Amino acid sequence: MELLDAVKREWTAVNILARVKSWLDPVTQEPDVLTPDDIETCIDANRDRVAIRFEGKAMTYGELDILANRIAYWGLGQGLNRGDTVALMMENRPEYIAAWYGLSKIGVVTALVNTSLTGKSLARSVEIVNARLMITGEEQARAISSLPKTMRSSLPVWSFSKTAAPGRNMRSALASQASNRPAKSCRSRLKSDSNCLYIYTSGTTGMPKAARMSHARVRTMMRTFIAPTKATGKDRIYVPLPLYHATGGLCAVGIALQTGGEIILRRHFSASAFWDDCRENKVTIFAYIGELCRYLVNQPERENDKQHSVRAAFGNGLGADIWETFSDRFGVRRIIEFYGSTEGNVKFMNYDSKPGSCGRVPPIARKQYAHVAFVKFDVETQSPVRGEDGHCIRTGVNEVGEAIGRVGTDSTTRFEGYKDEDASQQKILRDVFEDGDAWFRTGDLMRMDQHGYVYFVDRVGDTFRWKGENVSTNEVAEALAQVPGVETANVYGVGVPGTEGKAGMASVTVNGYLDYKELFDRLANNLPKHAIPVFIREQREADTTGTLKYRKVDLAKQGFDPDRIDDPVRYMDPETGEYTRLTPDQFKKIASGGGRF
CATH class of the missing domain: 3.40.50.12780 (ANL, N-terminal domain)
Structure with a gap:
């Protein structure tokens, strides 16, 4: 069975890569x-x-x-x-x-x-x-x-x-x-x-x-996505994403403008109207970004959840924790998750809808991905690890590292950069594997398994150190999302006087009643002790960008001071082992370095 699965994986990769190549070849040849x-x-x-x-x-x-x-x-x-x-x-x-x-x-x-x-x-x-x-x-x-x-x-x-x-x-x-x-x-x-x-x-x-x-x-x-979605002029592509974003404005729109299909355009994304729009307009393909699919899963279930003509979806940001729930509930089996920044030269695509993976580097295509590497990364210094020779160190199978792409002159490796040249130079890592080479820094921590599947772990700067261990905000957020009552979870690190590193804090929105005892028990069963958030803030609404990504920086700056924020904050009381409401007096004690964690 394992051999059969391997053959299927390679056969799928060969076919998809060939079709993608047929669409992309004219770009380099013209x-x-x-x-x-x-x-x-x-x-x-x-x-x-x-x-x-x-x-x-x-x-x-x-x-x-x-x-x-x-x-x-x-x-x-x-x-x-x-x-x-x-x-x-x-x-x-x-x-x-x-x-x-x-x-x-x-x-x-x-x-x-x-x-x-x-x-x-x-x-x-x-x-x-x-x-x-x-x-x-x-x-x-x-x-x-x-x-x-x-x-x-x-x-x-x-x-x-x-x-x-x-x-x-x-x-x-x-x-x-x-x-x-x-x-x-x-x-x-x-x-x-x-x-x-x-x-x-x-x-x-x-x-x-x-x-x-x-x-x-x-x-x-x-x-790029015409072949993976098997699109033709008969398809109707739903675009509720902002057109200033590349996934909606170029990738989704492009499917239609290259094949003669129809664009079903919506002014703004609406979770409650999404599937009604798809049914009314006979949508066959849609694009997603950020937490769009989680918003759809969090909608009340309907009897007609599967009554639509959507056969494929593509995008990035579909959480591994809801992938199968989303697919099973709405009957969307073909999900093409991809990875790629607007400006970068590192791109992956999950051709065969492997849950949780943002792409794959099949053995047959290793030469095509020779310009991509994963290098060991130090969370404390926020920079790649270098060996005694001064060069970066490649990661092993399933080892987390920063994804980088060698900068060259051809269409695959070229880094076009920004209008601001200084900003462009800040994204370049030099003398990586040999003196004089230059590589584009994605700023993303990733890992690749033995079959070549690539998994997003966290953004550089989001992963933090606590009690001498690395904490992945993405991993903690996925664990929180499994807790009954938690609708969304945004995780980040905050400084605590008298301690080293950063303590974990989560801003959550709640759907119904949230039992904090059950929340702790579930986190304790699914996360190492150092990864369990010390502070939890209940927000009325998730703080997101226009592309449905969570904002972290402003929340981290606000920290856990109850006098600075209107939302209730709880903290893990080391004496009781329970989440309790944080009072101004307790905050002062922690802020003065008198807290125990």
Whole structure:
């Protein structure tokens, strides 16, 4: 049986890799083909078919192209030239896709700005890409008003809002523009390695960084999941994810714009409406990120949970603790979990839906992954471990280490970096295995088993030391999620005076009643003693980013001081061995170094 399973694994890998290669080969073989060329080819073959369904209306491929052409001519009328940048900050709507696609027709780079940003973060996003102007939708007026006065007066902001000022109204401005395609000479001299988009990355910490997205990279992302999901022009791809995020805005949208399928676009993700949307629109494929699937599992069960036409899902962030629960409850058997950062050169894909794995490096493809390595990592120094020769040390089977990717010049190993060169250099690790080599740091701790399956362990900086042991926040969060009453769990380390390392703290949201005695008993049965959280904070709502990732930094800064936060905090009382409500007096005792842990 074990031999048969091994044969099946390799056969699946061979077939999927061959199909993926057939879709990706043109990207490397056509150095002069740009993203708009690809999309125009698909449009010409599917002009009368529906491209996007949104809020009860349908837009055909032909109509999408006409809108994009009008935007291109509008851009030329604004004096935009090849290589200029436009900031796009807009809620999900068909005009979003038409905007960056249309601007790409004239060689203009679009920066896809996170719609949750305001103030300094928003200003930084616009400044670092040197945006000539900005395009918004109906929901960004407050964010725009938070920009510094000098920027508001110098940055032209055009809006698709019905209430936009006449001189900045995109709807009225586009009405008078030509509908035919602008000449390809508008984007002449651009190559596949020319910049197409900026997508911002920062995870849950720090100011936004603008990652360069070349035409080759965009074309690759738009094609990557066609083979694994077995997509065709008959598929309907549900996109409730923000279009400024690569998974929804490029990978999911790209499946349709390369095959002639339909995009079922939703303005914002809604856990309660998700499956009703899928049923109503006959969705066959959807993309997920972050904790989306956990939100769906946490919804009340319905008799029609499996009554839908979804046959495949792909994305990243599906927790190992709910993978099979999600699959069994909703009947989605084909789940393509993948790993890959917007800007990086390390990518994995779980072709055969192995629960908990974010990818696989099959023996037949080891040469293809020769640029990827896992190196031993020191949690205390927050840096890779180096041997006596000064070089990094590779991890063994199932040993946790940081994933890194060798930086080269070909399409597989190239690190395109950020608009900010200093930020790019901070992601490079040098003299790794030999003097002079350079590797991209993912900032992620991972492990690979004997069959080549890769598992995400934690983010660098999230794993912390307590009582001389490493604590994986991801592992603790998964254990907490198994406790009845815990709806979501966000784990991080906090400093405690008089102790070494960091104590574990969890911010949880509760669904119903949470029995803390049962919580401790379950954690004690599933975690080593040092990994059991010392503090637990009950939040009314989980603190997440626009891409459904948990925020940790602000929570860690707030710590466990009951006078600084409104939420109730409990701590593991070493005298009673139970979680008790933390009072201001108890906090003062702990803060003065008088606590026992």
